[in-house]
Amino acid sequence: MLVPGARTGALRARALPAQPRGGIGGVFGDPPERLAVATTTTAAALPHAGAHAEPRGLAAWLTTVDHKRIGLLYGVTAFVFFLVGGVEALLIRLQLAFPDGRVVSAERFNELFTMHGTTMVFLALMPLSAAFFNYLVPLQIGARDVAFPRLNAFSYWVFLLGGLFINSGFLYGAAPHAGWFGYATLTEKPFSIGPHTDLWLVGLLLLGTSTLISGLNFLITILNLRAPGMSFLRMPMFTWTTVVTSLLIILAFPPLTVALILLLFDRFFGTSFYLPAGGGSPVLWQHLFWIFGHPEVYILILPAMGIVSEVIPTFARKPLFGYVAMVYATALIGFFGFGVWAHHMFAVGLGPIADSAFSLASMIIAVPTGIKIFNWLSTAWGGALRLRTSLCFAFGFIAMFTIGGLSGIMHASPPVDLQQTDSYFVVAHLHYVLFGGTVLGLFAGIYYWWPKMTGRMLDERLGQLHFWLMLLGMNLTFFPMHFLGLMGMPRRIYTYPAGLGWETWNLVATAGAATIGLSILVFLGNALRSAARGPAAPADPWDGRTLEWAIPSPPPAYNFATVPTVLRRDALWLTKHPDARGPGLADAAALVSGREPIHMPPPSAWPILTASAMLVLSVGALVHEVVVGLGAALTIAGVFAIALEHLPARAVPAGGHEAIHIGTTGLDHRKMAMWAFLGSECLFFGTLISTYLVYKGRSLSGPTTHEILNIPLTSFSTFDLLMSSLTMVLAVAAIQRGDTRATQRWLLATVLLGLVFLGGQVYEFNQFLGEGLGLTTNLFGSTFYVLVGFHGAHVSVGVLWLATLWHLTRRGRIGPGQAVLVDIAGLYWHFVDVVWIAIFTLIYLIQ
């Protein structure tokens, strides 16, 4: 992307930033020509209007890779979904306002509560957090964009299309209807006929892809693109919560993906993973779902905690109390979040030891949460408080989240939980956490950063009205639900008869929901008023502490004219109000008026096109195999297009422009992302292998492992794959020393060995089919084919990847300067190898 400078003749190809942090590029890098012509200039007096072929209007938004624009797209889209989810909630409350309600049918009620939960969790709250991540994290860490701008755009488009895909069911009377938790066996074919659940599970797979890519992107961005001097313990708390949230996403979504894939096989191919009639267990779904589901609670709440941690110090004019303790508390919440999932399942009857262990872990997690609450209060205590709307929402967050947390501790006790489970008490609890916590926290962020994002101020009086109406409304809505739950009202019921004593509190709750709706209207009015005639926002309207307040509102495309050098925590605050130890920034004025060369990523249409191809693939799953094939082919083509879009026409010699992918840590973004992805894959294959082991020996009919597994054949396959790892690492060594002919030779050998492995797998599968073991024959067949099949699919992707690298190396388009491309492919290939080592031992040898 061309960033025109005041000195228009100053396009200097060799003037790329000497410092290593300049790495903003695509998956495979930008061509040197583009760098020379279009991306290097000086930053002084940079007007926004592009004097080059920059798309304008709608095209600019469709092809944008700018993190700020993508953040706004996330924000607007997620807010629209928030309104949709809110309307669904209002319809639910109208139906329950009076006994024997007839506002909607029972079937429509099922759809409403299913889509309300699904929409709010996956389409509204998480993406609203993503909006803040996108807009703010690069600004807070002093970067010019995220590590992978085009993947960032791809994530957004997949999210948008996935959201529309799930909601499309309303148009043809087939909206998902089995609950946002999708409990088996409610989601199985016998109990959910039609495309309702298919839409839900395929849609969640789409959304999961988007979220996982986002998580990887933000983790690598923060680890690798921090401004010089911004050590971990100098990062703003919001950035810290983004790190932990990203890690949770990377680790929690793979088990959900596996759970959904198994459900997909049950529904589309007739397996019985969750069907007791075929030996499967619905409880497995609950485990896999909540292994994802509980970290998901922290994925939803941690960003709000980060926002509150920014808002309170600013409006109290004090540093965040116990910053280091807050960092550790955030990390501990994330870590403990993986060890408490079964407290959602006390009613299953896990046994006293399991109940005790998960109860204890659930109570322990209150400790770091309590640390946060006390630290926020201590920050405010004695501060020069300015009760602006943002701070009101932050205080509202603390109070409401604490109430939700306290009822959460009640649920951590199995005997108490058994009385409350599946009652409205639980609905009250989760809404105090997710509405009182997440929604109020997100609104604190909206009021706080609105001036930065839009360049306009919101009206303070309307903001206060919004806050008080929303606080009143949410307490009217959700507090009575505690009473309703204790009076025995089950959740998810369509209607109830008169005379049970539930009438009054249900009516109060409905009135509260209407009040929340009114408060949202006030906010929308405020937003429209701000857009139409809101006063212009200064760069730093709140006397902020973090780097985003050092640059204009809204920020220029390149964010910082000069990349900041951070000297201390709360760098901007200490620059404006230096103490005895001096300012927090090396040269604050240069952030706006500096003159260093800037590299910005150019716009790209491939993210939206590839996301559209994935939509075709998803629609195909519900329509016809031919459409699946078409969608898959288009998706593969799109992935290739993204990967190769900026590959130079000629190989880059050693020390070439690949340096632009190196972050402040001195590490390559792409290699770091591959390692993080492989970490995520550990959870994916770990869950698949666990499923195999859980169902081992539970087949209701033969054949079984010892009757069928062919050890000599798989021993040969193992040997073959191990040798392919050798040839792969020799290819990496060859390209690192600049020997491209040897690189080609070893890459080709690896591809051939991979093909031999796949051939062996096809032969083995054919043998098994001949001996009567099909995908649906028994649980062994189902788990075996899915696990080994997914490994085979990974091998196939690797073969395609390596064949492409071999071809590009032969064509002279990859050289020693791009050795990391072969290195990354090698990491993937070796990972596939080590997964096979585990499969060979656990599946074939330990029978």
Add this chain to the structure above:
Amino acid sequence: MSAQSSEHATEHPQAGPRTYLVIAAFLILLTVMEVAVFYIPALARVLIPLLIFLALAKFGLVAMFYMHLRFDHVWFSYLFVAPLVIATGLAIALLWLLHVFGSTGLRPATGG
């Protein structure tokens, strides 16, 4: 800044083709041992721990030498090993909760 500079990548000596060939020889040897112990009835009692040990050895050799974790920046190890540990912990917990290590089948819902 010292904290920052300590995070920077440093040049690490990488293994060469000779090392890779030695590792390949070990991998083949370990695989032969795996298949051999599978067919030796006398080892049936210790088969599972033995096979897991051999698999871990192979896993470790590939990860440390072919994936260069032994030579590369420590962050790569963090990014891979931490999820691996969590995945292993979750798998063990899941197998325990679903009674794979003991009796099969789920307990009836008794209210814990």
